Amino acid sequence: MTQPHNPTRLQSLDELEFSAVLSDLDGIVYRGDDAIAGAVARFRSWHDQGLPYCFITNNAEKSADDFASKIIGLGIPCTPHQVVSAAEVTLAYVSARYAPGTPVYVVGTPSFKNRVEAAGFVLASTAAQVVLVALDRQFDYSMMKAALRNVLGGAELIGTNPDLIRPVDDGFEPGAGAIAHSIATAAGVSPKFIGKPSPDIIHLAMERLGVQAQSAIMLGDQLDTDILAAQRAGVRGVFVETGVPINPRSAVKTEYLLQQL
Numbered sequence: 001m002t003q004p005h006n007p008t009r010l011q012s013l014d015e016l017e018f019s020a021v022l023s024d025l026d027g028i029v030y031r032g033d034d035a036i037a038g039a040v041a042r043f044r045s046w047h048d049q050g051l052p053y054c055f056i057t058n059n060a061e062k063s064a065d066d067f068a069s070k071i072i073g074l075g076i077p078c079t080p081h082q083v084v085s086a087a088e089v090t091l092a093y094v095s096a097r098y099a100p101g102t103p104v105y106v107v108g109t110p111s112f113k114n115r116v117e118a119a120g121f122v123l124a125s126t127a128a129q130v131v132l133v134a135l136d137r138q139f140d141y142s143m144m145k146a147a148l149r150n151v152l153g154g155a156e157l158i159g160t161n162p163d164l165i166r167p168v169d170d171g172f173e174p175g176a177g178a179i180a181h182s183i184a185t186a187a188g189v190s191p192k193f194i195g196k197p198s199p200d201i202i203h204l205a206m207e208r209l210g211v212q213a214q215s216a217i218m219l220g221d222q223l224d225t226d227i228l229a230a231q232r233a234g235v236r237g238v239f240v241e242t243g244v245p246i247n248p249r250s251a252v253k254t255e256y257l258l259q260q261l
């Protein structure tokens with residue numbers, strides 16, 4: 001893992017040599033429903049050059065098809081195959097460890113719950129073997145209580161991603177990680193997180209594109225998720241300053257800084 005202390009400030013990505021791009025979505029491609037300046041033109045030109053790219057998101061609220069539609073709507077060519085989400089990687093992780101029919105208590109959107117069911121699990125509010133936590137803006141005390149009781153009963157607490165904060169149109173909102181930590185704190189356990197900064201999600205994206213770590217770059221706006229995941233997978237991380245402000249207390253140091261795409 002390379003963690004240089006003085007990041008190189010790039011004027012443009014043209015200063016780097018790469019043949020594939022892995023990119024975060026929130027804070028890099030869009031913020032809320034609006035495209036971020038420079039992103040659309042950049043990805044369009046990579047598409048025109050035939051340079052492969054894949055989007056990697058910790059957001060588990062929507063399916064790959066939904067993300068691809070949103071990205072296309074902003075003017076960037078994209079197929080569902082070019083989107084890897086924490087939900088997908090999380091369900092692969094749970095499927096590898098728990099048999100179909102396992103009762104799972106889910107904190108998440110209806111779309112996420114549908115995908116948990118489609119993966120063969122049974123949604124349950126009691127006697128669950130797994131408590132699966134994704135971002136859910138309806139999360140409340142009764143859900144926290146149900147999750148707590150399942151964890152105290154022996155269920156494994158798994159979070160789709162450890163993000164504590166997310167950029168939205170008018171500022172920031174708590175992320176799935178903050179919800180998972182609230183349950184973990186009450187239960188006195190540590191949650192298992194699957195999305196970035198776990199390198200698994202980066203490996204899956206590289207496999208999709210058929211590229212090696214050394215030929216790729218990863219664009220992100222969070223040191224503790226995007227950049228750390230890239231470093232763990234041996235990919236050069238570029239911190240782009242269009243999303244969450246850089247966390248000066250983070251132990252993660254980016255190799256490259258870029259003001260905007």
Ligand SMILES: [Mg+2]
Pocket residue numbers: 024025026027028220221222243
């Ligand atoms: Mg982001």
